[in-house]
Amino acid sequence: MGKIYSSVLLTAVAALAALPGATLAKTSNLSLPGIKLFSQQRVIYRCAGDVRLPVRYLNTDAGALAYLPAGGKRLLFVSVVAASGVKYVAGNYVWWSKGREGFLADKTQGEDAEPILRDCKQIENW
Template identity: 45%
Template sequence: MKSLLFAALALSGAAAIAKPLSLPEIPAGQRQVVNYVCADGAKLKVKYYNAKNGQSFAVLPIAGKTLLLSNVVSGSGAKYAAEQYSWWTKGPEGTLRDEIADKVLLGDCKESRR
């Protein structure tokens, strides 16, 4: 089974330009794909990965590129972060923010069954 790290790098295109990493493989665990429809009508597909070692990740398109966000501490719900972006979910709802600009990029996103 491919490691979660290798799969994430391949998704982002970074594997083509990055030097090989000497990190131990992160054994993949559960994967879930969730589709969201946001307040402005935007559709967002988020892939969630829960590694066997307890780490959690979200892969989603932001600003024209696919990013791997890592789970970080949150007062409630689940929060993922990478670069200046955060994806926060609570139940079936989510919000994508640019933390540097202090701006909501996609708000009031709700899980879609379609």
Template identity: 40%
Template sequence: MANRTIRKLCAAFAAFVGAHAASAMPLTVPQIQEGSSQTVKYDCKDGKSVSVRYTNTKNRQSFALLTVDGRKLLFVNVMSGSGSRYVADQYTWWTKGPQGNLSNGMGDPNGPPLLADCKARGK
């Protein structure tokens, strides 16, 4: 009986530690080294604002980290005819100069962006 209780407690503790460690660990990819990064704050037409952390790597990849619907998402830079386009999940963050728009690829293709006419502060 005592052995079974100890095993249950150990399993519960291990599950707690594993879950806590998984949520607290930073994302690191040793094979991809950061070259530079900057955080840009945007004010959007509808009064909302968004903060975007851009990271460029030494192997010339670009990423954008921003929060969408309460989820921190890592956007990856993809080909664009104009400006910089980043995608994550069903979302696209598209910038050109100091302007940015966030759209949902699962939404109405003719509908407005989630965040429209966002302008970088100070630009």
């Protein structure tokens, strides 16, 4: 998936999520007008410092999405091509998961900066 395509897809998903009637509530109901939801999984990770991170994975006809907190609010991340694991982006944030582990980074802190949340390990589904 190219950089331009990813940017367009992310913009489209964000615009759809902002429409009236679009919800990403904690209930099992999900409405993203114009996007078909195939499946979803809710996971809780325990990260370094005993931080709990709830992540909701969504498999849609628009691609794989992840809904999780970053920067003081919940954001909708879209998957992009990665060499290993699954890389999700939302603005300057990156959630990268592989198997039952992951980390959250803020790209405005520089490419070599430590992740915001590191050593995240899946502990349960919710």
